[in-house]
Amino acid sequence: MTKQELFGQILSKKSYLCVGLDTDLQKLPKHLLDTEDPIFEFNKQIIDATKQYAVAYKPNIAFYEAFGAKGWESLQKTLAYIPKECFTIADAKRGDIGNTSGLYARAFFDPNSSGLDFDSVTVAPYMGEDSVTPFLTFPNKWVILLALTSNGGSKDFQTLSVGDKALFEEVLTKSQEWGTDEQLMYVVGATKADMLAQVRALAPEHFLLVPGVGAQGGSLEEVSKYGMNSTCGLLVNSSRAIIYASSGEDFAEKAAEEAQKVQAEMAQYLDLYLKK
Numbered sequence: 603m604t605k606q607e608l609f610g611q612i613l614s615k616k617s618y619l620c621v622g623l624d625t626d627l628q629k630l631p632k633h634l635l636d637t638e639d640p641i642f643e644f645n646k647q648i649i650d651a652t653k654q655y656a657v658a659y660k661p662n663i664a665f666y667e668a669f670g671a672k673g674w675e676s677l678q679k680t681l682a683y684i685p686k687e688c689f690t691i692a693d694a695k696r697g698d699i700g701n702t703s704g705l706y707a708r709a710f711f712d713p714n715s716s717g718l719d720f721d722s723v724t725v726a727p728y729m730g731e732d733s734v735t736p737f738l739t740f741p742n743k744w745v746i747l748l749a750l751t752s753n754g755g756s757k758d759f760q761t762l763s764v765g766d767k768a769l770f771e772e773v774l775t776k777s778q779e780w781g782t783d784e785q786l787m788y789v790v791g792a793t794k795a796d797m798l799a800q801v802r803a804l805a806p807e808h809f810l811l812v813p814g815v816g817a818q819g820g821s822l823e824e825v826s827k828y829g830m831n832s833t834c835g836l837l838v839n840s841s842r843a844i845i846y847a848s849s850g851e852d853f854a855e856k857a858a859e860e861a862q863k864v865q866a867e868m869a870q871y872l873d874l875y876l877k878k
C-alpha cells in the first residue's frame with residue numbers, strides 16, 4: 603500500500619485507528635473455545651465489528667507463533683479476512699544478519715513463499731543497516747522501525763546519549779539513509795507523547811505507529827496534537843482496550859463501541875491538528 607492510499611483511507615474513514623489483534627486464548631469468551639479455530643473465530647468477529655472504524659490491523663505474531671502450525675494457520679486466515687483497503691502490520695519485531703533478514707522478509711511479504719502478504723513488519727534496529735535493508739527491497743512494503751518504545755525498559759538504551767543526541771534520535775536520523783518515507787515508519791509509544799516534538803523535528807514526513815493508548819494509558823489527544831503532520835502521519839494502535847472490552851458473548855459489540863469512541867475522537871483531532 604502506498605502512503606497516499608493510506609492517507610486516502612484515513613480521510614475517508616476519519617480515523618487513524620489500528621486495532622491490535624493480540625488474541626490471547628486465555629482471554630477469549632468461553633463460548634468460542636468449542637469452535638474449530640477459536641483465535642480465528644474471535645478475530646473474524648472483531649474485524650467485522652471494527653472495520654468501519656479502523657484503517658489498520660496489527661496481529662502481534664507472538665500470540666500466533668506460540669501455538670506452532672495451528673497458530674500460523676489462524677494467522678493466515680486472519681490476514682486473508684482483513685478487508686483489502688486496510689493496512690496490515692505483522693508485529694514480529696524481527697531483524698538479523700542480512701541473509702536471515704531476507705528470509706524474515708519473505709516470511710511476511712512473499713505469499714508465494716509463506717502464504718503471508720502483510721503490508722508491513724515491525725523491525726528492531728539494533729543490528730543496523732544490513733539487518734534492515736533486506737525488508738526494504740520489497741516494492742510497496744513497509745518497515746516499521748522501533749525508535750522510542752512505550753515500555754519502561756525503553757530508558758535502558760533508547761534514551762542514552764550517543765555523542766550529542768539520544769540513541770533513538772540516532773535511529774531516526776541514520777535509518778533515513780536506508781529508505782524513504784514511502785517505505786519506513788517508526789514506532790513511538792503513546793506514553794512518550796511529550797517527546798513527539800523531538801521525533802517530528804527529525805522525521806517530519808514519516809508515518810509513526812503509536813501503540814500505548816488504552817491499556818497502557820497514553821493520551822490520544824497529546825499524540826495527535828504533537829504527532830500529526832500533513833498526511834496525518836499517525837497510526838494509533840489499541841489492542842486490549844478494544845478487543846477485550848467485554849469477555850462475554852457481547853464481546854464484538856463492545857469492541858465496536860470502543861472502536862467507535864476512539865474513531866469519533868480521532869475525527870475531531872483530524873479537524874483540529876491535521877497540518878494544512
Ligand SMILES: O=C(O)c1cc(=O)[nH]c(=O)n1[C@@H]1O[C@H](COP(=O)(O)O)[C@@H](O)[C@H]1O
Pocket residue numbers: 622624662693724750751752753789790791813814815816817818839840841842843
Ligand atoms: O511494536 C509495537 O507494536 C509495540 C511497540 C511498543 O513500543 N509498545 C507496544 O505496546 N507495542 C505493541 O502494541 C500492542 C499494545 O497493546 P495494548 O497495550 O493492549 O494496546 C502490543 O501488541 C505491543 O506488543
